[in-house]
Amino acid sequence: MTDGRIKDAATAYDELLVVLTMAGERDAASRLARRWHPRLLRTARRLVGPEMAPGAVQDCWVSILRGIDRLMDPGRFAPWAFGILRRRCADAIRQQSTERARLGEAPEELEAGASLPDEALAIARAMAALPGDQRLAAQLFFVEGLTLAEIAEVQQVPEGTAKSRLFHARRRLKAALSGDD
Numbered sequence: 356m357t358d359g360r361i362k363d364a365a366t367a368y369d370e371l372l373v374v375l376t377m378a379g380e381r382d383a384a385s386r387l388a389r390r391w392h393p394r395l396l397r398t399a400r401r402l403v404g405p406e407m408a409p410g411a412v413q414d415c416w417v418s419i420l421r422g423i424d425r426l427m428d429p430g431r432f433a434p435w436a437f438g439i440l441r442r443r444c445a446d447a448i449r450q451q452s453t454e455r456a457r458l459g460e461a462p463e464e465l466e467a468g469a470s471l472p473d474e475a476l477a478i479a480r481a482m483a484a485l486p487g488d489q490r491l492a493a494q495l496f497f498v499e500g501l502t503l504a505e506i507a508e509v510q511q512v513p514e515g516t517a518k519s520r521l522f523h524a525r526r527r528l529k530a531a532l533s534g535d536d
Contacts, residue, residue, distance in 0.1 A: 366430070373429040376420075388416060394499060395440050401482060401494045402444040411447040415440045434508040437495060441509060481531035489524035496521055 369390065375383030395415055399408035418439045426435055482490055488510065495501040495509060507517035 369432055370429040373423065373426065373432045377423055377426070377429070384420060391436060392416070395436065398437065398491075398494050398499065399440060399444055401490060401498075402441070402487070403447050407444075407447045407451060411443045412440070414443040414446065418443065431508070433499075433501060434505040437499070437501070437505075437509040438511070441491060477532055478528075481528050484531060485524050485527055489520045489527065492517060492520040493524040493528065 369387070372383045372387040372390070376387055392412065395412045396408055399411045399415075402408075403411055415436070419436055422439075426432065482493065485493060491510065492506050495506045496503075501509070503514055503517050503521070506521070507514040510517060510520070512520075
């Protein structure tokens with residue numbers, strides 16, 4: 356089987372789970388969550404860090420399950436879900452900033468995991484150094500495999516803007532990883 360057919364089968368299965376979830380099937384909703392939770396969590400970790408990611412993803416799932424009836428095309432679940440995740444991560448950042456301001460705390464520096472291999476650590480640092488919109492575009496394209504059109508939908512921008520963000524992210528990642536900062 357080619358990678359295209361595997362992806363098509365996975366996409367078709369996800370669409371079926373979405374349709375069944377929309378019809379009120381709890382088992383389908385549970386399966387959908389088991390399939391998608393790791394992807395959403397991985398992306399949330401890139402956006403808000405490992406401490407805030409689980410809460411943002413949990414809030415995302417609440418929004419997904421409450422609003423799944425409003426999803427017009429089950430085939431568009433990926434960009435729709437990542438769009439919700441982007442908004443929940445932004446909410447988490449705002450909430451944390453408000454809480455820190457109230458308590459008078461300074462933001463913590465990004466701590467790199469010492470257990471990561473050097474190459475993975477370099478990639479994580481390079482991704483973390485990207486501006487937020489570019490980081491999300493790169494994560495969705497390189498890690499999650501979304502198309503430019505889907506990335507534009509997630510980020511609520513024209514496709515040309517998504518393409519530009521991805522171009523600049525790729526350029527910055529290449530410079531950071533080759534030592535040409």
